Amino acid sequence: MGLIRRIGDGTSTRVWEDRWIPMAIGNKPICRRDGGTAIHVCDLMTPDGRDWDVEALEHNLIPMDAEAVRRIPLGHTRDDFWAWSEEKHGLYIVRSAYRMLARNEAQQRHFDENRAAHSASMDDPMWKMLWKCKVPPKVRVFWWRVAHEFLPSRANLHRRHMEPLGTCETCGAQAETSFHALTECTYARAFWQRLKELTGVKLPLLNQRTRVIDLLDGSLCSELERNIILCGMWSIWQSRNDRHHGKKEIQLKLAIDWATDVCLQLMSAVSQKPNEHGRVVCPSWSPPPPGQLKVNTDAAFSKDELSGATGAVVRRDDGSFVKAAARRLPSVASALIAEAEACRDGIRLVSLLPAAGIILETDSLEFVSAWMHRQQQRSEIVSILEDIQVVAADFSYFEVRHVHRMANKLAHVCASHASSCNI
Numbered sequence: 001m002g003l004i005r006r007i008g009d010g011t012s013t014r015v016w017e018d019r020w021i022p023m024a025i026g027n028k029p030i031c032r033r034d035g036g037t038a039i040h041v042c043d044l045m046t047p048d049g050r051d052w053d054v055e056a057l058e059h060n061l062i063p064m065d066a067e068a069v070r071r072i073p074l075g076h077t078r079d080d081f082w083a084w085s086e087e088k089h090g091l092y093i094v095r096s097a098y099r100m101l102a103r104n105e106a107q108q109r110h111f112d113e114n115r116a117a118h119s120a121s122m123d124d125p126m127w128k129m130l131w132k133c134k135v136p137p138k139v140r141v142f143w144w145r146v147a148h149e150f151l152p153s154r155a156n157l158h159r160r161h162m163e164p165l166g167t168c169e170t171c172g173a174q175a176e177t178s179f180h181a182l183t184e185c186t187y188a189r190a191f192w193q194r195l196k197e198l199t200g201v202k203l204p205l206l207n208q209r210t211r212v213i214d215l216l217d218g219s220l221c222s223e224l225e226r227n228i229i230l231c232g233m234w235s236i237w238q239s240r241n242d243r244h245h246g247k248k249e250i251q252l253k254l255a256i257d258w259a260t261d262v263c264l265q266l267m268s269a270v271s272q273k274p275n276e277h278g279r280v281v282c283p284s285w286s287p288p289p290p291g292q293l294k295v296n297t298d299a300a301f302s303k304d305e306l307s308g309a310t311g312a313v314v315r316r317d318d319g320s321f322v323k324a325a326a327r328r329l330p331s332v333a334s335a336l337i338a339e340a341e342a343c344r345d346g347i348r349l350v351s352l353l354p355a356a357g358i359i360l361e362t363d364s365l366e367f368v369s370a371w372m373h374r375q376q377q378r379s380e381i382v383s384i385l386e387d388i389q390v391v392a393a394d395f396s397y398f399e400v401r402h403v404h405r406m407a408n409k410l411a412h413v414c415a416s417h418a419s420s421c422n423i
């Protein structure tokens with residue numbers, strides 16, 4: 001239960017016996033068509049294994065199953081493998097550890113949320129600022145707890161005589177205050193470094209005494225940066241609890257990856273609901289370094305029709321236009337697959353162009369996160385990530401970056417155009 005085959009070359013997965021179709025009931029075909037001869041999943045692919053063989057699908061499967069199979073992305077051939085179907089990333093252990101922790105903390109949080117709502121006076125300026133932040137409510141409440149020193153850090157517990165020592169269990173520092181845990185600790189530093197590499201957001205220099213307000217009032221960073229930082233603080237704390245609650249087997253690197261991942265997911269969940277009244281400073285497209293090319297990609301996705309489109313635009317360092325492409329995806333299972341397809345189209349577009357390096361920009365935080373963690377990916381886009389990796393290996397420099405959707409307008413226009421055309 002819960003395991004599903006991810007398809008690579010399709011040779012080791014059985015069509016009728018194995019669970020391998022994410023969007024089908026029981027993850028298997030409902031029935032075999034009379035005269036169907038397929039045994040292994042590779043029998044439903046084109047000879048090079050890079051695409052589904054439409055005729056073989058029609059010959060073996062009923063239309064509903066065939067449609068579900070066509071939504072499984074194929075690409076660079078590799079072995080089929082097992083993944084955890086409940087998880088987007090297909091990785092079981094870290095997430096499940098998190099869920100357990102989340103359940104344990106849910107009660108505490110519920111209590112805190114009620115208390116926060118009742119005790120915070122409506123004209124408390126800090127609470128007002130916090131309330132306006134476009135972050136999940138649990139992150140707001142968390143920051144409110146930080147502001148009032150309600151976080152059960154070891155130093156806090158020690159001060160209340162609930163813990164014999166106030167030292168940091170991660171790095172051995174003398175007092176694990178919330179400030180230490182969230183910004184100074186070796187673990188926190190590694191987290192902020194990684195987040196900077198992923199998103200370009202840098203933790204500003206914070207004053208221990210005034211940091212809560214400084215971050216909120218916008219004097220240190222933009223609103224978007226501030227929101228990412230607040231989500232980052234929250235995920236550092238969650239991950240710190242994970243380690244403290246006896247799950248020491250989680251390596252530092254994995255914990256940091258997890259925290260970064262959660263932070264990016266929190267942000268992408270929020271950024272999908274743009275607020276018209278938000279006072280976000282709109283970033284604009286920036287040119288690549290001299291001699292390099294920049295590819296902007298974007299995807300459109302319709303949840304109702306399970307269809308979408310990709311768009312990609314290539315520009316030089318002086319901003320001049322090189323190439324563009326747009327493609328309709330008649331059948332696609334998720335927004336993440338559509339974004340990944342857009343990135344694959346984008347890199348194919350530049351594969352033969354002379355350039356000192358390539359920067360690929362997408363506004364999908366989920367894709368950037370998947371790309372950064374591609375070594376340990378078991379997600380539905382593994383084959384696409386590998387295709388991108390293969391093409392990228394030919395460039396002397398290649399980087400995937402997240403970009404605000406306002407700085408990704410041209411690619412967006414391409415994708416929307418393609419999705420409105422019935423090609």
Ligand SMILES: [Zn+2]
Pocket residue numbers: 168169170171172173176180181184185186187
């Ligand atoms: Zn520490």
